[in-house]
Amino acid sequence: MTHIDPGLTGAQMTLSSEEHRRLAKRYRRRTTLTAYAFLGPNLVAFVVFLLIPVVWLLVSTFRTGGVLGPAEFVGLDNWRDTFSDPLARTSIRNTVLYSAMAIPAVFIIAMILALALHAIPRGGAPIRVALYLPTLQPAVVAAFIFTFVLHPDFGVINYAVRWLGGDPINFLGDTTLALPTIAGIEVWRGTGFWTMMFLAGLTALPGELYHAAELDGAGAIRRFIRLTLPLLRPTFYFAVIFATIVNLQLFDSVFALTDGGPVNSTVSVSLYIYRSLFLFGDIGFGATLSFLLVITVLLLTGLQTYLLRDRK
Amino acid sequence: MTAMHTTEHKKRGAVASKDRARSGLPRSRPAISLSYVILFVGVAIALVPFLYVVSTSFKESTSLFSYPPDWIPSPIFWGNFESLFADHPFAQWTFNTLFVSGAVTALKLWFDSMAGYALAKMEFAGRRGVALLLLLSVAIPISALIIPMFFVVRYLGLLNTYWALILPPLANPLGIFMARSFIVGIPDDLEASARLDGASEFTIYRKIVLPLIRPGLVVLGMFTFMLQYTSFIWPLIAVQDSDRQVLAVGISGLQSAFLQDWGLLSAGMLAAAIPITVVFLLVQRAFVFNDLSGALKE
Numbered sequence: 001m002t003h004i005d006p007g008l009t010g011a012q013m014t015l016s017s018e019e020h021r022r023l024a025k026r027y028r029r030r031t032t033l034t035a036y037a038f039l040g041p042n043l044v045a046f047v048v049f050l051l052i053p054v055v056w057l058l059v060s061t062f063r064t065g066g067v068l069g070p071a072e073f074v075g076l077d078n079w080r081d082t083f084s085d086p087l088a089r090t091s092i093r094n095t096v097l098y099s100a101m102a103i104p105a106v107f108i109i110a111m112i113l114a115l116a117l118h119a120i121p122r123g124g125a126p127i128r129v130a131l132y133l134p135t136l137q138p139a140v141v142a143a144f145i146f147t148f149v150l151h152p153d154f155g156v157i158n159y160a161v162r163w164l165g166g167d168p169i170n171f172l173g174d175t176t177l178a179l180p181t182i183a184g185i186e187v188w189r190g191t192g193f194w195t196m197m198f199l200a201g202l203t204a205l206p207g208e209l210y211h212a213a214e215l216d217g218a219g220a221i222r223r224f225i226r227l228t229l230p231l232l233r234p235t236f237y238f239a240v241i242f243a244t245i246v247n248l249q250l251f252d253s254v255f256a257l258t259d260g261g262p263v264n265s266t267v268s269v270s271l272y273i274y275r276s277l278f279l280f281g282d283i284g285f286g287a288t289l290s291f292l293l294v295i296t297v298l299l300l301t302g303l304q305t306y307l308l309r310d311r312k
Numbered sequence: 313m314t315a316m317h318t319t320e321h322k323k324r325g326a327v328a329s330k331d332r333a334r335s336g337l338p339r340s341r342p343a344i345s346l347s348y349v350i351l352f353v354g355v356a357i358a359l360v361p362f363l364y365v366v367s368t369s370f371k372e373s374t375s376l377f378s379y380p381p382d383w384i385p386s387p388i389f390w391g392n393f394e395s396l397f398a399d400h401p402f403a404q405w406t407f408n409t410l411f412v413s414g415a416v417t418a419l420k421l422w423f424d425s426m427a428g429y430a431l432a433k434m435e436f437a438g439r440r441g442v443a444l445l446l447l448l449s450v451a452i453p454i455s456a457l458i459i460p461m462f463f464v465v466r467y468l469g470l471l472n473t474y475w476a477l478i479l480p481p482l483a484n485p486l487g488i489f490m491a492r493s494f495i496v497g498i499p500d501d502l503e504a505s506a507r508l509d510g511a512s513e514f515t516i517y518r519k520i521v522l523p524l525i526r527p528g529l530v531v532l533g534m535f536t537f538m539l540q541y542t543s544f545i546w547p548l549i550a551v552q553d554s555d556r557q558v559l560a561v562g563i564s565g566l567q568s569a570f571l572q573d574w575g576l577l578s579a580g581m582l583a584a585a586i587p588i589t590v591v592f593l594l595v596q597r598a599f600v601f602n603d604l605s606g607a608l609k610e
Contacts, residue, residue: 028435028436028437031434031435031436032436032437032438034430034434034436034513035430035434035436035439036430036436038426038427038429038430038434038513038517039426039427039430039431039442041419041422041423041426041427041482042423042424042426042427042446042482042483042485042488043442045423045479045480045482045483046445046446046449046483046485048464048479048483049457049461049464049479049480049482049483050449050452050457050483050485052460052464053457053460053461053464054452054457054460056460056463056464057456057457057459057460060459060460109354112350113350113351113354115347116346116347116348116350116351116354117347117351119343119344119347120344120347120348120351121344123348125596127351127354127355129592129593129596130355130358130359131354131355131358132592133358133359133362133585133589134358134361135538136538136541136542136585136588136589136592137542137581137585137588138541138542138543138544138559138560138563138584139542139544139560140544140560140561140563140564141560141563141581141584141585144563144564144567144577144581145361145362145364145365145581146361148361148364148365148368148574149361149364156360156364188357188358188361191354191358192358220343241450241451245450245451245453248453249453249454249455249456251455251544251545252544252545252560255544255545255548255564256564256567269456270455270456270458270545273455273456273458273459274458274545274549276459277458277459277462277549278549283459286459287459287460290456290457290458290459290460291456293453293455293456294452294453294456294457297451297452297453297456298448298451298452301450301451302451
């Protein structure tokens with residue numbers, strides 16, 4: 001492959017080294033300016049809608065008021081309030097529990113479907129579209145759809161339960177069932193997305209390796225564990241991180257279905273942040289909880305990056 | 313640097329040019345049959361819940377709670393849809409959602425492909441720092457920023473406007489890295505020769521880079537559009553005026569207003585599902601759902 005470096009044209013021969021250095025410097029400066037021009041719109045959006053809000057959050061964790069009266073410096077009061085607030089703890093516990101249920105479930109189901117889609121010789125296109133339909137719906141729509149499906153009186157699941165002779169189950173009205181039910185609804189909605197993601201990963205795998213593995217007499221399950229899973233590491237890396245970031249922000253379906261109930265069993269961190277601003281107007285408290293969420297997600301993402309890094 | 317680009321390119325090229333891995337995978341007849349069974353179950357679970365929505369949306373509220381439920385409404389009742397468009401600004405919500413999602417998608421594809429080009433191909437002071445900063449910000453949960461975002465947007469005087477819905481999503485940095493991963497695969501020689509011919513960086517971006525990464529941009533665009541179409545918490549906060557609201561929030565308002573009108577709610581959900589499904593079907597052909605996962609490699 002011939003590679004022509006723009007710096008090595010004929011003109012260079014006639015330049016003195018000092019002139020050459022000067023021109024090179026000017027060239028670098030111009031490239032830097034051009035690069036920042038290309039990055040400009042994103043950097044402005046980054047500063048206004050990410051950097052300023054995060055700094056604002058940090059400052060607000062040490063202040064009170066700000067909505068009606070002037071803000072006052074209160075030291076660590078907000079932090080004390082947040083850590084001693086039982087509902088804040090409950091909201092963190094619920095959010096983590098929800099993520100621990102929803103993420104593994106959606107990954108396993110999506111992986112099985114992706115493997116199946118990868119195996120079939122034809123008919124994949126309409127199946128992909130059908131599997132993807134739930135993903136296209138807003139979370140609130142998915143939530144409302146499932147109020148039908150799970151309804152104690154006319155939902156299809158309780159219809160089956162009654163037919164089998166059981167008592168109808170009030171999925172969203174039960175303190176132990178409500179959170180897993182919401183996780184289940186999000187799994188229903190997310191399966192299409194992750195199936196396509198994993199399918200893309202599978203499709204990009206080198207087929208020759210499998211031939212070799214098969215000649216060596218490796219069975220299907222062994223091939224999957226020894227070859228497919230390790231080769232899909234980049235896909236999993238993206239999947240785990242992205243799913244963690246998204247799921248720890250659980251809000252829409254809780255807001256639409258249970259509003260945190262019954263008995264706070266589904267209050268999520270985001271819902272509590274929302275309430276602290278719009279229901280009881282305690283900005284300092286909400287900011288502290290928000291800042292905690294930011295730190296948690298950043299740390300978790302860092303930890304996952306460390307655990308999933310390429311060990312070569 | 314150049315060497316790294318070239319190997320990346322070779323890797324990507326190999327993936328693109330070889331037969332799909334499927335052809336190399338040994339498949340037995342029982343495995344294929346089992347796969348079809350699994351997929352049938354998956355499709356059934358994905359689609360059956362929608363039947364409730366379709367069926368309920370054509371029923372009058374009084375006939376909703378018949379037991380056992382009858383799936384096919386008779387007679388077909390159009391009142392829910394009439395009410396949706398007559399008593400609620402549903403057409404306006406649909407327009408708002410499509411307009412905002414379209415604007416965000418167009419702007420993000422433009423800005424992200426430019427930023428991705430700079431990060432992939434330009435040597436400049438502070439490159440690593442900018443990349444690291446943007447990469448870190450991928451992990452900032454947006455719903456933790458709703459309170460400060462509310463005050464920033466209020467300070468800018470943009471509450472209750474389209475701008476409030478369009479501008480903040482532009483700060484989501486994920487697309488930059490996706491665009492970067494598409495652009496890294498373009499051979500350096502292509503741009504180098506254009507640069508020798510005197511082409512400016514912008515010309516190279518527009519004439520060489522953009523056409524080459526179109527398939528990737530289609531995927532990124534669909535992804536952005538979908539994320540925007542389904543966004544909920546930010547529109548809920550930034551817009552109070554019902555006429556400016558988006559579908560997801562508008563529909564959730566149909567339910568909590570005063571009583572649960574399941575027929576109306578179903579009609580709303582069905583009508584809201586149609587535009588995004590049509591958009592998806594339109595781009596579906598171009599939708600070689602390729603790896604967005606390359607985005608976070610660095």
